[in-house]
Amino acid sequence: MPPQLQAGVLNSLDQALLTPAFVAQNNIQKQLQNYQNQNVKINLPILQALGSNFSPASQIAGTKNIGIIFSENTKFTSEQINLSKTYDVIIAGSTWNAKILEINGVKPVKKSVTRYRPNNFSSCT
Secondary structure, eight states, X not given: OOOOXXXXXXXXXXXXXXXXXXXXXXXXXXXXXXXXXXXXXXXSOEEEEBOTTSOBSSSEEOSSEEEEEOOOOSOOOHHHHHHHTTSSEEEESXXXXXXXXXXXXXXXXXXXXXXXXXXXXXXXX
């Protein structure tokens, strides 16, 4: 789904900086509409949102395939572990996720800890 923002969500500087990326993303999405329900290989690295069982959100593959997972599961089937191996790296959404994935034999795993820092946001529009 192409990124879409309501008017006024970003301040004018952020809007100006992000608009080219949004336009490029929308162009890619339009091109991919011709290949719905087909496996597609493109010449770009792909960040793939994964379900908690490593199921991909789309059928797109790239030059590098990076899975991003936030999972509450603590045990995975051998089929799920094999599916995880189709990615060059798995990014876990927390330290706990990364440890659980590694214990279950998923590798390589990197963690990306997200934090909300109120001082990094402004009310400027």
